[in-house]
Amino acid sequence: MSVPSLEKSRIKVVLLEGIHPSAVQAFQADGYTDVEHYPKSLAPDELRKVLKNAYLIGIRSATYLTREVLAEAPKLISIGCFCIGTNQVNLEAAQTQGVPVFNAPFSNTRSVAELVVAEVVLLLRGIPHRASAAQKGEWIKTATGSFEVRGKTLGIVGYGHIGTQVGLLAEAFGMQVIFYDIETKLALGNAKAVPSLRALLDQSDVVTLHVPDTPQTKGMIGSAEIAQMKKRSCLINAARGSLVDIEALAESLRAKHLAGAALDVFPKEPKTEGEEFVSPLRGMSNVILTPHVGGSTEEAQANIGIEVAEKLIKYSNNGSTLSAVNFPEVSLPAPHTRQHRLLHIHRNQPGMLSAVNGVFSRHNVNIAGEYLQTNPEIGYVVIDMETRDRAESQALKQELDQIPGTLRTRLLY
Numbered sequence: 001m002s003v004p005s006l007e008k009s010r011i012k013v014v015l016l017e018g019i020h021p022s023a024v025q026a027f028q029a030d031g032y033t034d035v036e037h038y039p040k041s042l043a044p045d046e047l048r049k050v051l052k053n054a055y056l057i058g059i060r061s062a063t064y065l066t067r068e069v070l071a072e073a074p075k076l077i078s079i080g081c082f083c084i085g086t087n088q089v090n091l092e093a094a095q096t097q098g099v100p101v102f103n104a105p106f107s108n109t110r111s112v113a114e115l116v117v118a119e120v121v122l123l124l125r126g127i128p129h130r131a132s133a134a135q136k137g138e139w140i141k142t143a144t145g146s147f148e149v150r151g152k153t154l155g156i157v158g159y160g161h162i163g164t165q166v167g168l169l170a171e172a173f174g175m176q177v178i179f180y181d182i183e184t185k186l187a188l189g190n191a192k193a194v195p196s197l198r199a200l201l202d203q204s205d206v207v208t209l210h211v212p213d214t215p216q217t218k219g220m221i222g223s224a225e226i227a228q229m230k231k232r233s234c235l236i237n238a239a240r241g242s243l244v245d246i247e248a249l250a251e252s253l254r255a256k257h258l259a260g261a262a263l264d265v266f267p268k269e270p271k272t273e274g275e276e277f278v279s280p281l282r283g284m285s286n287v288i289l290t291p292h293v294g295g296s297t298e299e300a301q302a303n304i305g306i307e308v309a310e311k312l313i314k315y316s317n318n319g320s321t322l323s324a325v326n327f328p329e330v331s332l333p334a335p336h337t338r339q340h341r342l343l344h345i346h347r348n349q350p351g352m353l354s355a356v357n358g359v360f361s362r363h364n365v366n367i368a369g370e371y372l373q374t375n376p377e378i379g380y381v382v383i384d385m386e387t388r389d390r391a392e393s394q395a396l397k398q399e400l401d402q403i404p405g406t407l408r409t410r411l412l413y
Contacts, residue, residue, distance in 0.1 A: 009033045011316060012053050012075075017041050017060040019082045020305035030313050041272075048072045056312050058082050059089075061292070062271055067093035077410070078315050080308040084108065084295065085240075087213060091326040095378055098345040098408030100327035102311040106161055107303035108295030113165035115294050116238055119262035120170065120206050122288065123234040124149050128260060132285040145259070150174035155204030157197065157220075158211035158239065159185045166208060167191045178203060182216075201228040206236065213240040223248035232259040238294040241265040250280040253287065262288035319343045319382050319412055321373075328373035328380040339368050340393040341412040342383045347405040348374045355403045356381060359396060378407065 008031040015023055018039045027035050041062040042050060051057065051073035058080040059065065065079065067090045079089055081103040094101050122128060124147045130140045154170045156163045156179040167177040168189055177191040180200040187193060194200045197220070201207060207229060211217045221235070222245040229235070235258060237244050246267060252258045263281065269292060270277050281287050295304075314320045319341065322331045346352050353372065360367055360383070369384035387393045390411075397411045 008316075011055045012036070013056045013058070013312075014038070014050055014054040015058040015082075016047075016063050017082075019058050019060065020301040022302045022305035023058060023082065023309040024305075026306055026309035027313065030317070032313070044069070051076065056080070056316060058308065058312070061085060061088055063088060065089045065094070070094060070097055070099070078102065078312050080312045082301075082304050082308045085213070086325050092377075095326045096407065100315060100321045100324035102308055102315070102324055104304040104307045105323075107307045108297070108300035109161045109165055111297040111300040112162050112238055112294040113169055115264065115290075116162075116166050116208050116236055116262075117169045117173070119236050119238075119288055120154065120175075120208070120234075121149055121173070123206065123236070123260040123262060123286075124152065126260070126286070128288050129285040152176070152205040153178060153203055155179070155194075155200040155207045156191075157181075157200060157207065157209045159187075159191075159193075160210060162239075163208075163210040164188050164191075166210065197225070198228060201225060202230070204233060205230060206234045208236040209239045209243050211239055211243065213242050218242045219245055221245065221249075223251070226252045226258065229258065231257055234258060234260045234262070236262045238262075238264040241267045241269065246280055250284070253281075253284055260286040260288075262290075264290045264294045265292055319410075321380060328375050328378065330371050330373045330380055330382055332371060332382055333369075338386065339384045339413070340387050340390070342385065342393065342397055342400065343408075343410040343412060344381045344383065344400055344406065345408040346379050346381075346403070347407065348377055348379045349405050352379055352403070352405055353381065356383070356400060359399050359403070360385060363392075363396065365392075365396065 011032060013027050013032055013035045016038045024035055024037050048069060053075060054073060055075050055077050057076065060083050070090060070093050076099055079094060079099055079101045081089060081101065084103060084105055086101055086103050089101055091101055126145045133140050151174060153176045156167055159179040159181040163179060170177050171189045178194050178200055179191055180194050180197050220243050226248055249261060253261060266279060281289060311323060318332050318334060320330065320332045321327045322329050344356055366386045367383055368386055372381040393411055397409050400406060400409050
């Protein structure tokens with residue numbers, strides 16, 4: 001069996017922000033014994049200190065890996081975002097450093113969907129206002145402004161993994177489901193696609209957003225879009241804080257055009273538990289405000305811990321980059337006995353593969369398998385080779401390091 005060039009006991013793994021213990025267990029079960037597990041994010045100076053010797057790091061949304069921070073992590077080979085979003089990592093800098101970034105785009109899908117559907121029920125029943133009044137000793141026992149969800153129309157903006165789950169759960173309540181997506185999507189259940197965002201806003205009793213943070217989606221729900229929504233309808237955003245103009249939403253709620261809203265994400269969120277949450281929506285009794293906890297269930301966090309840890313382990317063990325968000329995706333078999341594996345990460349420029357193969361040709365080394373994928377910026381080639389010993393493989397690695405345009409090489413086995 002092939003022996004890794006660097007023993008797993010020497011590969012330092014750093015997990016921050018209280019990542020679920022399932023991740024620690026996954027690493028330890030695979031033989032990684034140097035695992036540091038921190039309950040919260042670290043201050044910048046402490047983060048830099050920890051990263052100096054880290055090979056693998058796991059973060060959530062409160063740790064920012066900037067270009068400057070990554071530059072001080074010379075041993076880092078991969079980053080795991082134990083969440084959906086990856087905007088807390090400078091993906092371009094990580095790519096240039098030869099560091100693939102992995103995330104968990106699916107593990108908390110159900111948790112977010114359940115929260116959204118619960119908020120649909122609460123908003124249409126007017127529960128936030130009634131609950132707030134009861135806390136102050138007021139007793140609003142009336143059916144006025146309180147509606148069943150059955151027969152109402154739910155408009156889903158972004159019909160991806162979460163959007164489809166929301167639609168199926170809403171249909172179970174008897175809702176009519178429509179959706180708008182910039183790509184053609186297969187409708188599940190009785191959901192129906194509409195041709196435009198405007199058409200969706202016109203028809204929906206509740207609008208829920210499930211799109212990523214892109215230049216096209218930034219501020220996609222502003223004053224004009226809110227005015228287009230049905231009078232006394234509701235808005236839910238559990239996707240990205242940049243999607244909604246919060247001031248415009250607050251104004252519409254005060255003017256009683258919208259009946260209510262529920263937000264789990266915000267343009268500016270506290271970076272620590274002690275920092276005050278500031279929003280013009282505070283104090284509004286018809287608004288549900290939650291602290292970015294859409295995917296924060298025990299089940300989701302356990303699944304995320306396993307999913308991302310397994311991706312980091314697979315890359316560390318055999319070089320597979322399948323599902324990396326900033327890297328060419330290469331799915332790799334386990335190397336055969338007596339074969340050595342080299343990873344070569346380089347700028348995507350003409351002649352690079354010829355130069356790489358030339359190194360092996362000059363040394364009369366047989367290539368048993370070669371796997372290459374590129375994106376516009378970088379190329380990633382994995383070479384399984386038949387060499388006599390590790391010293392010869394190490395010499396080949398050093399020669400590959402000298403090829404102009406090389407970003408990083410690793411002798412895996």
